[in-house]
Amino acid sequence: MLFKQKNKEHMKLDIRNSQANINVNKGSDFEKQFKMIGLTYDDLKVINALQPFVVEEIDTIVTRFYANLEHEPSLLGIIRDKSSIEKLKKTLKTHIIEMFSGIVDDSYLEKRRKIARVHVRIGLQTKWYMCAFQDLLLSLMDVIEKNVMQTEECLRAIRAVSKILNLEQQLVIE
Ligand code: HEM
DSSP: HHHHHHHHTTOOOOTOOOOOEEOTTTTTTTHHHHHTTOOHHHHHHHHHHHHHHHHHHHHHHHHHHHHHHHHHHHHHHHHHHHHHHHHHHHHHHHHHHHTTTTEEEEHHHHHHHHHHHHHTTTTOHHHHHHHHHHHHHHHHHHHHHHOSSHHHHHHHHHHHHHHHHHHHOOOOOH
């Protein structure tokens, strides 16, 4: 226990080489939205610094995502009707990894609008969408807990990830 604690002091998130970019129209709702949730340039740097851990754990994250949908069998029915779990696992992997790019711009916004339209088309109810997002947040918190050892850094990472996931939800349920 002590040994683990001692090691924890040395593990900090390195944001020196991580990328971040916010490029949105001034005065747009989108700009107001991320300002209202306090998403900053530094948060995006933290998010991008987490990307390698997310890449490493992506299979676990996506497997858990689909296992969670088994609580509501109709969701798996929708997936089998409209697509396939194997295909969607690939799409979701790419999407989650891109979520950690540290870049928020018009293309980011447009992609989320398209994803929203896809889910409207398949008739996905908002409550199931929100459940999937919450489970994804918990899954990402596990990744942070496993890889970011220092308590303050861990909290910093969780704060940043909760913001980017919230922004994502705002855009897809709009
Ligand atoms: C498609 C992400 C929740 C079912 C997609 C796509 C992405 C995505 C990125 C590809 C969109 C495109 O073609 O450009 C997410 C995220 C979710 C979520 C981030 C929540 C955290 C769900 C849930 C279901 C679902 C709960 C359950 C039914 C589908 C289906 C498609 C799809 C069936 C393919 C539709 C088609 O190709 O016609 N999703 N999804 N998604 N998603 Fe989700």
